[in-house]
Amino acid sequence: MNISRFTRLIQIKPVKNISYRCSSRALEYFNSNNNRNGAKSSYYSGILAVAAGVIGYISLKNKLLAATVINNDLKGRREKFNFIADVVAVSAPSVVYIEIKDGRRLDLFSGQPVTLSNGSGFIVKEDGLILTNAHVVVNKPNxxxxxxxxxxxxxxxxxxDVDLKSDLATLRIPVKGLPVMKLGSSADIQPGEWVVAMGSPLALSNTVTAGVVSSTQRASEELGLRGKDMVYIQTDAPITFGNSGGPLVNLDGEAIGINSMKVTSGISFAIPIDYVKEFLAKKRSTGTTKSPQVSRRYLGITMLSLTPNILMELRMRNPEMPTDIEHGxxxxxxxxxxxAYNGGLQPGDIVTSINDKPVRTASDIYLILENTSGSLRIEVVRGRQRVALTVSPETH
Known part of the structure; x- marks a missing residue:
């Protein structure tokens, strides 16, 4: 065969992403003979090109085989590391959905009582005792x-039983043999610990979100609760309105808190379970129940006092928030x-004054409701705007 024709047959173009490897001795030999006749040089360059192609093919094949082995090694990780699903499987059967309906008003289309609000709870005794937030079940006449x-x-x-100061309540249904939520301890909770928030927001049963504990030292004064020495659990687990009263669960499947309120995305609060145990122990020791105490002047909102720390976190998440807000x-x-609904108040509004008096904590609103009569002139910040509203509280 003609040598020049043979070299044309064996010379190939380089392929991307394949590394050609040649030994230093082979390259040295090739360079030393570079000045020999062109036919012989072309012959050796063709041999080297074929060798490089074979080596590159083997290298690429080995990489593909290694990737296949790695992918095969991932099998079983879903079952091994799906710890959130394991917590839900243990805890979900004891979580309940609570719906509050108005016995005085009927829906025009369904003919059923109008829904006032909804929330969540969880079973703490197999004889039908359910724990929830007080604000879920009180201040709803009839x-x-x-x-x-x-x-x-x-x-x-x-x-x-209802404790408005700690925002805890129990209710009972006439059912026996129910699954019970295990109660853990909130004394040893650590920031960064994984938690699961469970509940029934928007009438959707057993909705699950997960996050970490952001802080274990949010004082009750920061949340506007009066007369209760309590620190709250702050978490970034997403909590919506219907999650109120549902459990905050650790990775052992134990309730370590009760979801109480969401400030904004990434800022939510839960009542530590140790306070819940005190509430339940007091109920057992007295053996009595209390009628829900409702405020004589009913507004119909759940609120949070804005401390400097919470204001700072709100501004970080909402740059459009006015910078001159220092309280509310x-x-x-x-x-x-x-x-409040009929007067135009909306979730997310920041109340800065009522009847021209500055509002700094939730206690200020309670005092105004107790010491005034008639309508209230409420100044609120909504987004970038300042809005003036008139609300007429109901008297019971």
Whole structure:
């Protein structure tokens, strides 16, 4: 065969992403013979090109085989590391959905009582005792309490005990043999610890979100609660309005808190379970129940006092927030059909003054409700705007 024709047959173009490897001795030999006749030089360059192609092909094949082995090694990780699903499987059967209906008003289309609000709770005794937030079940005149269990069955409950200061309440349904939530301890919670928030927001049963504990030292004064020496758990687990009363669960499947309120995305609060245990122990020791105490002047909002630290966190998450706000109350929930709802208050509004008096804590609003009569002139900040509203509280 003609040598020049042979070299044309064996010479190939380089392929991207394939490294050609030649030994230093082969390259040295090739360079030393570079001045020999062109036919012989072309012959050796063709041999080297073929060798490089073979080596590159083997190298690429080995890499593909290694990737296949790695992918095969991932099998089983879903079952091994899916710890959130494991927590849900243990805890979800004891979580309930609570719906509060107005016995005085009927829906025009369905003919059923109008829904005032909803929330969550969890079973703490197999005889039907359910724990939730006080704000979920009180301040709703003529309310009908419906409880939906994990199996979908709906039962009418009645409120047994309420502590407005700690925002805790128990209700009972006439059902026995229910699954019970395990109660853990909040004394040893650490910032950065994984937690799971469970509840039934927007009537969606057993919604699950996860996050970490941001802080374990949020004082009750910062949240506007009076007369209660309590520190709250702050978490970045997403919590919506319907999550109120649902459990905050650790990775052992134990409730370490009760979801109480969401300030904004990434800032939510829960009542530590150790306070809940005190509340339940007091209930057992007295053996009595208290009728829900409602405020004589009913506004229909759930609120949060804005401390400098919370204001700073709000500004970090909402750059459009006016910079001159130094105090106020954040409205994070408005009960449908309430005086606040009818007056135009919306979740996310910041109340800065009532009747031309500055509002700095939730206690200020309680005092104004107790010491005034008639309508209230409320100044709020909504987004970038300042809005003036008139709200007429109901008297019970």
């Amino acid at each position: 309310a009908i309490v419906n409880v939906r269990l994990f199996d979908g069955s709906i039962h009418t409950g009645f409120v047994e 109350i954040l409205v994070w929930k408005v009960i449908i059909g309430s005086p």
